[in-house]
Each structure stands twice: as structure tokens, then as C-alpha cells.
Amino acid sequence: MKRAEIPGLSIAIINDNELAYHEALGLSNAETREPVDSRSIFEGASLSKPVFAYFALKMVEDGTLELDKPLYEYLPHPGIAPESREEYKSVTARMVLSHQTGFPNHAKGQAINLAFKPGTDFLYSGEAYQYLAAVIGVQKGVGTGDALNALLKKEVAEPLLMEHTSFVWDDYLAAHKVYGHDEDGKPTQNRPGPGGWNGKTFNAFSSLHSEASEYAKFIIAMLNREGLSDATFEDMLKEHTHFKDDNPLKQEIGQTGWGLGFAQKRTPEWTMHLHTGNNHDFQSYAMFIPEKRYGLVVFTNSGKMVPFLENLSKILGPQF
Template sequence: MILSKRTVKLWILIFYLISLPMSFGQKSSKTIRVPDGRVINIAILNEHIKKAMDSINLPGLSIAIINDDAIVYHNTFGFANLKTKKPVTKRTIFEGASLSKPLFAYFLMKMVEKGVLDLDEPIYSYLEPIFPEGVIHKDSFEDYKILTPRIILSHGSGIPNWVKGKPIEIKFKPGTDFSYSGEAYQHLGAAFGTKLGIGWGSKLDSLFLKEAAHPIGMDRSTYTWNDINNEDVANGHMKGKTNPEINKYKKVGPGFSLHSDAEDYALFLIEMMNPKNIKLTTRNQMLREHNHFKSDNKLLKETGQTGWGLGFAQKPTPNGLMHLHTGNNRDFQAYAMFIPDQKYGFVIFANSDNLFPLLETIEKLLGEHF
């Protein structure tokens, strides 16, 4: 059968229209650019990660890399549940652990922009009507009363990381030194929810989704449990053993309770490098150093980090200033970093207690990231 030119053109058009959605839905990049300027083949990266995971028996992983304000690499590896051999997929949700903190800081900075929160108003003014006795050691109460969101977000509160039910003793005058504190972030979240009259449960989480997550495309990240994740959530692992329990948080834990994955969290890193939902001046305030480490600081000596902004730690590198944060809920670990000068970002989630040895191995291929 001989087809007319018109029929041939029609079939070409139909084929084009059918294939168009498929081509747009796929990531066509076969390489990524790393901060030192090298170009890495994705197939080589995948093989490197697989071998590294096998060598340390890391169960599961979700990883994403950003070049020029776009996610150019997102992949998953291994098992969401090592016992049942349930695989990690691109729908699998992990605990974000302390990656909760910079994202919550971003949410609060959006509230500062809207005039709902004052960075320099003491949080005790919000909590005073409901503040229980015995939470703060009597010798630290006056120091607690001067804590502000700015001081807490930059870890200058003097509160221990976690007090585990003991009265809080503040180690130094707030704002004069550095002391990493998840406990302080919890107080800040409770204070903000109380100020708004909505508490720190699902209503606060819903406000986070409305004002911070959804406007930048994050649709798989929550601080309180959503049953929609039941089929997709990963189990944690300690020393290779599967934890059968899933943490289904009913309260917003700004310091630890985020559930997310690498692709969704990468959208937040893109927002940090190219803000759309907050003003550039707000972003700049987040990334400015608010707490400079003293010369005897342990992090300075061990990692080269020099201080903290409002949410992220900071580390000078030959390729530009790196903003970073680790996460460790013991059976879940995570890490995120970005270098605005390079328009580069990296985020990784693992459902185990041995992510950080893997990061060291990844650095052998990608260069300094940690």
C-alpha cells in the first residue's frame, strides 16, 4: 500500500504527540556536574553506590543531586525492609531526623516575612500562660526567659541537645556561644503553635504544608504522620536488624519528626539557592552566619565548619561556602548540603545507622561533600 504524503505527515504528527509526554517525563541527563567542575557519568555513580552499600551492608537509600536549580539525578537503592526484602522505590518515605530543623526554620522565616513571628521576641512570652513548673532548672529560668527564635535557630540557646525529662540547665548566657540543641527547637515549635492558638499537632503541620512545603512543590514531606504513607514508609535498621515499629508522630517535632525522601527534600534545597516562595532578603538572612564558632569549638576542629545560620551549618570550601545539615535518628540517618556559588545540591536518606561511612566513600568519587 502506498501512503499519500498527507497521510505520512499525519502519522508522523501522531507519533510525535504520543511520544511527547514520555520524553518530558523522563530525566534525560546521563551525567552530573560536581562542585569541583568535574562531570561524572551517572552509570558510574550508580555502580559506585551499589558497591559501597554492599561493602557496609547498608539496607536502603534515596539520593538526589541538583545542578543549576534542577534535580538532575534521583535514584533509590536497596530495601525498605531488609527482613521482608521490600524494595526502596521512588515513593518510599524515610525519617528525615535532624533534616527537620532547617526546613522548619524555613517555615518560620516565611512566618516572619508575613509578620506572624518576630525573630527577636522571647519565646517565653508565648509559652508563659501554659508553662509547667519543673521543666527549667531554677538557676536557668532567667536565661530561658530571654531565648528568642533567632538564638534557637542558630543554636545559641545553651540548652543540651536532649534532656530526656530532666530539668533544663542552660550552659551559658543565650546568644554568647554555640550548643547544638534539638530540645530548644522543640520549645520553639511549641511556642509558635501556642502563639497561634493551634497547638503543635496536625494543625501546625497543615500550616507548614500550606505556607512552606506545597508552594515549592514538596508534596511528600510531613512532620506528623499521614496514613497515606502506610504502604510506602521504610523501616529503620540498627546493626543490620529491622525495626518493625514505624514512628507515627502525632505532634510536630521540629528537631526530628520529618518524614520525606531525597527528591522532595531537594526541592527545598533548590528554594534555598533560588528562592521563589520567600524573598531573597529572607533567604540571605537564613544563610548569613548568626553564630560564629569559637576557636575551641569541636565542630570547627573536626569538620572545618565555622558557624551556623538560621537552620544550616556553614563550611568554607575551595568551591564556595557550603551549607549543610546531618540527621541521625539512630535507625535512620540523612544528610543534605548545597553550595549556592556552584548551584549544586546533594541530599541522601538512609534507613539505617551506617550512612556516614557511605558518605565518605561517595566523596572519593564526587569530591568534598561532607
């Protein structure tokens, strides 16, 4: 942490499919010197996506939606550019979870122009995840706020004993969320505010709040295949998107493709399922290797997680 200049950290290591190590270390606020503790909550950023994918697959299993039925048939998207309105009608939940929709990562209020015919290429998209959340919200009659969060808690967080994990703001988060920190190590924020997430919207792609020991329960469920049928787990963890050689993620990180929710690094001996989260002043990471019965979860309150993972890899072996 000192080498990487990380103020605060929540870390969990899973070995033999069980929690083997958990620590909450450092500072919640580098100026006030308030410490991180076992109750401290961090922003998960895009670690939201694997949890939401697991939730969406539960919705498939209970008949709320079909993986390969066009989402347009459930809920037409109101923000598609005219030139993409026919092609987008083929977008399915499977394409959303494996990032094959052609949607941009974030539309930022602009009309959505598809980058390619859905199902033919890869483009990471939080925007598509939010579309799927809206579909589930409509199908369940709960919208995309507190009621959708309550449904996810009922279906995912409560069965996995993730008591304080939430996609919307609540009193526990208000009492225990740590501060983010900018590149200079200065505290930024620890609650919803103007110009950012309002705390009320369920952002399937980014608004999860948690800490390492709770998120590790989700990773252990992946390793033990809990909460979904074997057939659904096979579908979730197989490769749906195979990266081309010129894919930046393959060139820079070594990722080889994507399943339904997790990125993947495949070798002849094992597959690492992984996901990063980056809200700039908060960064997070989770991975697991079923063949090794091993996993790692890291939450930080700064934008300097990658150097930390690189240092950790020198001690524990490749983690990223």
C-alpha cells in the first residue's frame, strides 16, 4: 500500500473455495486520518456488472426473461439513433452480458448509434447493462430504483449473506462509506452529490457499494456454483466473446474473451474469471480460478490499484 500510495484497502483472499484472509487497512480519509475498519464500505464501480449478471441469470431461471429473446420485445429503447433502430432490435440479454450489443459504454444523453451489428463483435458497454436493468424493472413492475435494489437483495445479497451490499444509497452506507481520493491523494467524496450518481438510481453497471469480505461471498458462490443451476453456470462461465488479436484488453492485460458477466483469461491449464472497477477515486478488482479453487477481491479508495496488484503479484503469483 505504501509503495502504491493507496490510502485505504479492503482485501479478501479465497483459498480452497473458502475465505482464507480478510483485512481492512489504512485510511478512510487521508486528511482527517480516520481509519478504515471492517465495516467500511467502498464503491465497487464496475464490479457491479458480475453481480448484476448473476441476478439477471436468476431472472432467466424464474422465467422473467429469456437470454436470446430480443429485449426490444420486452421494452423498446427510447434513445436509439434512426440509423440503428432496425439493427438494435436483435439485441438480447446474452449480448448485453457478453458485451456484444454495439452500444457505447455511456451514451451521455446522445442518441445511440451501434458500432456494429449486434452479436458480431465486442464493445464494453455499461449503457447496455442499464437497458437490461430497465427491462427487468419493467417485467417485474419495480422500476430502476429502490424496488429493483430490494429485489436484487432478496435474490442475491440476502441468500449469499451480503448484508450491507447495495446498489442504492442507504443509512448504512451513509455511516460507513470511506472517502475516495484523487491523483494527489486528496479526499474527494463519500456520498452522492451534484454532477454524479444521485444515490437513488440502480446503476447496474456501476453503483454497487460493498467491501471485500462481502464481495468474496459472491466469488465463493461462483466457485461453489451456488444459486443457479449447473447448466446456467456452464453458460455463465463459458467463453461467449473471443477477443481478436488486436483487442486492446488482449494486448494490454492478456484477457482472451468474455463470459456472461466476467472477463476471462484462458490458458491450457485454467481459466481466470475477472473484472475490474474504476470510478477514478475508487477502484476495485475481483477474480477467481475454479481449477485452483482460488480467488481475490480488492477494494481501494484511490485510482492507484494497478500498481498494488502488480506488487501483490510478485508475492502471490499472477493475480491480474
